[in-house]
Amino acid sequence: MDHSQPASMQDVAKAASVSPQTVSRVANGSNAVRPETRQRVEAAMAKLGYRPNYAARALKHGKFKDVGVVLFNMLTYGNARILGGIADAANSNGYAITMQSFGRNRERTLHAAIERMKQLPVDGVIAVMEEHVTDFSEFRPPKELPVVIISEDPANYCPTIDADQYGCSAAVVDYLLSKGHKTVYHIAGPSSSRAAESRAQGWHDTLDQLGLRIPPTYMGDWEADSGYQAGLALAHDPDCTAIYAANDQMAYGAMLGLQAAGKRVPEDVSIVGVDDSLSGTIPRLSLTTMRMKFNDIGREAFFMTKRLCEGLRVPSGVKTVVPAELVERGSVRDLES
Incomplete structure (x- = not known):
């Protein structure tokens, strides 16, 4: 094998003594592969440094298996927990996530953020609307890129979810x-x-x-x-x-x-x-x-996006509400007791 060239699916198949179709199934996360065969293929992938061609996969299946996430700040507690929920759900469903932050300039609009995401290999986008943007109420997602918004206010043209x-x-x-x-x-x-x-x-x-x-x-x-x-x-x-x-x-x-x-x-x-x-x-x-159940919000936002990517309908103009839960400790006194 020429080590100056990236390993191909055929190289992996030969090293693992399986067919290229089996390598393809493993790379795509198919369950139609026996566990011991999967382990052998994955070992061959690791040894050869094989990386699946996601662009080719998208051409074949019409999907990148990647969801974009746009947000203002990934370091705040709520956003970090939301990201964790999205990442957990994506991982368990064979998806990756691609993150971008809203700009701090005049282009701080949903339209500009989604236009940037359109240049990347993502199937859909989750926008975490922590702060105000000028085009929130009139924003319409592009037909080719589904958008779900995490926002206190329901978006007119996108599915919306957030805490109450x-x-x-x-x-x-x-x-x-x-x-x-x-x-x-x-x-x-x-x-x-x-x-x-x-x-x-x-x-x-x-x-x-x-x-x-x-x-x-x-x-x-x-x-x-x-x-x-x-x-x-x-x-x-x-x-x-x-x-x-x-x-x-x-x-x-x-x-x-x-x-x-x-x-x-x-x-x-x-x-x-x-x-x-x-x-x-x-x-x-x-x-x-x-x-606040931020992790649940992130998970459900991912599944809403996944349903849109699969051509299923998710209602726009209404907000899916995730209620908060009271946790009583010791900082409240009952004046009537």
Whole structure:
């Protein structure tokens, strides 16, 4: 064999003493191959450095078996968990994923992001809409490239899925009021975030509908330090007995800020966060939170995209809602007990 040339399917077949068709089945993830034969073929592939020709596979089958993922930031807790869900589902179904980030320039639109994805060997795209883009409501996916959007608001022309950010906030407010608190203060996420916007709106509307006093909003930036500063300020408000922070980092920061100012949690002030992102990170974690099922969102977004790639219909203009789950720990006091 000429080692200056990449190994071919015929080279692998010869080394494994099987037919090229068997090598093709193994490369395509077919189940119609005996386990011992598969192992022999895979060993030959590894030894020869064989790489399947995905472009040729796409020409033959019409599929790259690859889903594109476009997002603003892959390092945030929610996005990382969503990516994990997409990757797990893709891997178990023989797919790969290709990632790109939204640009930070004038082309920060869905159209520009999907146009870039069209140049890559992907069968469909999942767009994680963490922040606002100018063409969200009018965006139409290209006919040749299915698009699923993870977004708080339903897209008019694409299937949409996300956590119930608004309903999560309503549930937190109802929960704290049921513990005897007269109102709930809110530490919000950044104004650029769609999730933060919806969480703040759910908090505001729930208090408003019940005719309760709506305290001023404290603006944070998702980081614990902004929660700490809010906690320091709220420690001096005698009417503040309950705080709802838009994520766990700010909630935990607020706990430390309150304690630094001489307040006790939950004896003096109750706190609830969102995401359940600190479990396993903070020892003896006492923070009550709303657990967002980001992994489930990623998995379901993948399967929605896969169905579209297979020519099946997935409704547009409506949002698949994945509800949050209350995780009670020790940061909420029942004033009526």
